[in-house]
Every structure is written in structure tokens, then in C-alpha cells.
Amino acid sequence: MNILLRFLLIGGLLVGTRQHTLAGRVDTVLVNSAAMQKSLKCVVITPDQYSSATAKHYPVVYVLHGHGGNYNSWISKVPALASLSDRYQQIIVCPDGANSWYFDSPLNPALRYETFVGTELPAYIDATYRSMPDRQHRAITGLSMGGHGALYLAIRHRDTFGQAGSLSGGVDIRPFPNNWNIKDALGEEATNAANWERNTVINVADSLRNGELRLLIECGISDFFIDVNRALHQKLMQQKIDHDYAERPGAHTWTYWGGNIENHLLFFQKGFAQ
Template structure:
């Protein structure tokens, strides 16, 4: 059952699901791109009954996906929102933005949108804990890259990041996933491509800057770049969690993986709550 409501902040689409969590779709205005963009908001059971604030996970979709992918294809995500009492936010990142502010296309400003404009809307419309220790980024594939990339760039604002099957270094794939549309052709812009990878930015981290967890299936084409990032962080003595499990680049893997990553984030939030 779907019900359309008009609200001050935009258009709210309420969706009745077989879970206790409340799932809404909101339109958030991006001043950087001069347009309204859809985001899913998942509120835990009891949100409207209790006067308390919640940690927030900004969860990003993959290439060719959209804002609704996680709630449509990963029911365990919604269960975890209830179980761990957090707010889940799934912004649209366009089908191929890779969550960059594109240096060649002024209409693609998804770093600004996800790291600044969406959190500003969320913090002003929902009861959030307004501290980096209670903000996290996560995602799969393109979104797994985006989660690590944005968290490292904005570690003063986000405290943790998790990635599932992330394209953490896309330079080995110069012809894939329309990356050239947002960064320019690889053969003409190799340094630019490298500087926009999460693997490259990992070299700017100091130990303790972020709580980091990432994983990849053993049958995934991104396995090699995830292993390389794990080795780099290990050599840099940057604390992080890394896991490999049997699985492919698909929703069966990600619906299972979100349980492990949400537990990691729950422990991060709980540790900070105890301080």
C-alpha cells in the first residue's frame, strides 16, 4: 500500500512493508545541482513513540542502481535498522556518479550532495545524534567505493565507513561503468583517476581517523582491489576490519553482508555512547 503526502520539505512517499521500521521516500533539494533528488529514509520501530536521538547510516547504491535498491533487494538492511535502533538513509547517487564532484561535468556534484546536503536535510528533519561519532557511510560496489572515498575526504564529519564489494580502485577497469563520463578518458587523465580512488586516499589516513570495515566475495571481480587495499592499510598500520566470504557480485551476497557491517557499526556507535 502506498500513500502520497505533501510536506514542507518536499514530497513524502510512505510505504507499508512487512517490517516494523517505517520506510519513506523524500525529495531533497541539491543547491549544487539545482534539482530535487530522491532519498529513502528508514526509521526504526518506536521512532515516533520515543523522544530520543539516533545514529545515522548513509547507505549508497551501486552502478546503474538508485535510491530504492537497498530497501527493495536487501530486507536484512531494514531488519538491522530495527535491531540496532539507527536511522538509515539511502540517497540517489545517479546511475554512474561514483559519488564525485565531477571535474568535467558541472551537473554531477554527488560528493557535495551526499556529504553535505543530505546530512543537513536529515539533521534538520529527524532526531539524529549530530556528531561524527554517530554518523557512518556504507555502500556496495560503486557505493562501497563512495562510502570509503567520502568518509576519508570528510573524516571530520563522518566517524565510520563500511564497504561491500567496493570498487575501491577502478583504474584497472578504464572502459567500464561510464567512469570516463565523470572523470574524462583514462588514457588522458591517469593521475586524476588515481586521485579519485578510495585506495589512493587511504594513504592520507592516520590510524584512528575512521572506523573502517570492508569485505568482498571470493568470486567477485573486485576481489583483487579489495585485497590490495587491505594490504595497503595493513602496511600503513591503519586499524580496520577486512573479510572475504564465498559469494558473487550480487544481492544474495550483499543482503548477507549488511548483517556483518551493521553489527560493526552498532559496536562503533555503542562504544561512543558509553563514553
């Protein structure tokens, strides 16, 4: 084998290896919330080429954790997010939502997570990173409590988000009055029923008009949230709201969420391209 051919083959192998291992950069940042008078940690994943000399701007996907999780849950459980950020050329932001259900609590002024994730955090990302700062290039999704939060925030902040998804989302909180700290934000359901009615996704969806949001809703068929997801799907069909809905084998587990998050990033990428 001549020297030139050997060099080209080795170079090709090296390039091929480099392309296979490209991954985004994972940073943890502190973001101030004026509404809550404190700073919160967020993971921000930027594509591999973000730090290059180009002036390219990127769409942003906000990915929300579930109850009992934090800002680090997604990247620690699904490290492939770094590679997916690069594959789809998206900035991925994972904020800390505590166990808030992403509400602005009508009872507790210390809980202003709707304001933080729906307003303050996008403003910070757009001021700090080369994002595409318009609703057409912002999407939001999440798992469980975060699936509820993603739909809740997108519907209530349609000027901020153009697309939303939900993985195993608790999209109707009313059947679970004593679970997952919901009453810390809304009060006891028996004495604060109006708070629960106003802040459950299946009712918030009443304000939607067709075409205002691109929506992807999915849930595992063995998940305890499957019935409320089916009910939301039926309601959206009755309201003639276009949306993608999927039921897949799986339960309320990281195996399901990690195995399906790429579907959401691909769905959003198609929407960004439009």
C-alpha cells in the same frame, strides 16, 4: 485452565508476535541539492518507535547503491533493512547516486554527488530527523560503486563520518578505464590520468592516519573486485591503519550483499556505543 492464566498466555503470545514483527518505517523523501540545482529521492528508514512521543535521538547509517541502481535498490532487494533499522535502533538513509561513483566531477558541473552525499544530505537529515548530529554517530557503507563511494566520502569527509564500510567495493578504479560510466565524471583515463589517480580510494587512503575512521572492508572470493580489495587491505596494513577485513564465499550479487549488510550495521553499532 482458569481465565486469568488463559488471558496471560494469549497476551504473552501476542506480545511475542509483536516483538518478532517490529520493523522500521520506510519513507521516500525529496532532498534539494543546491550544488546540482535539483532535488533527489532518498529512502529514509526510521526505527519502529521513532514516531512515539519520546525525544530519543538515533545514529545514522548511509547505505549507498551500486552502478545501475538508485535510491530504492537496497530496500527493494533487501526489505529486511526495515527490521534491521529497528533491531539496531539506527536511522538508515539510502540516497540516489545515479551512476556518479559519488564524485564531484572536475569536468561536469552537473555531477556533484560528493557534495550531495558528503555535505548536503547529512545536513538535511540532521535538520529533519532526530539524528545524533556528530561524526561519532554517522556511518556510511555501500555495495560495489557504493562501496567505493562510502570509503571515498568517509576519508574525504572525516569531519562528517566516523565509520565506513564497503561491500564488494570498486576500491581501485584504474584497472577499469572503460567500465561503469567512470569516465563520465573523470574523463578518459588515457588523457585525464591525474583525475583517476586523485580519485581512486586506494590512493585517497594515503591521507588516512590510524584511528581516524573505523573501517570494515569485505568482498566475496568469487567477486571480480577481489584483487583490488586485497590490494587495499595490504596497503592499509603497510600504513598501520587498523581495519576489519573479510573475504567470504560469494560473488558480485544481491545474495552476497543482502546476506552481509547486517555485519556492517552491527559493526557500526559497536562503534556508536564506544
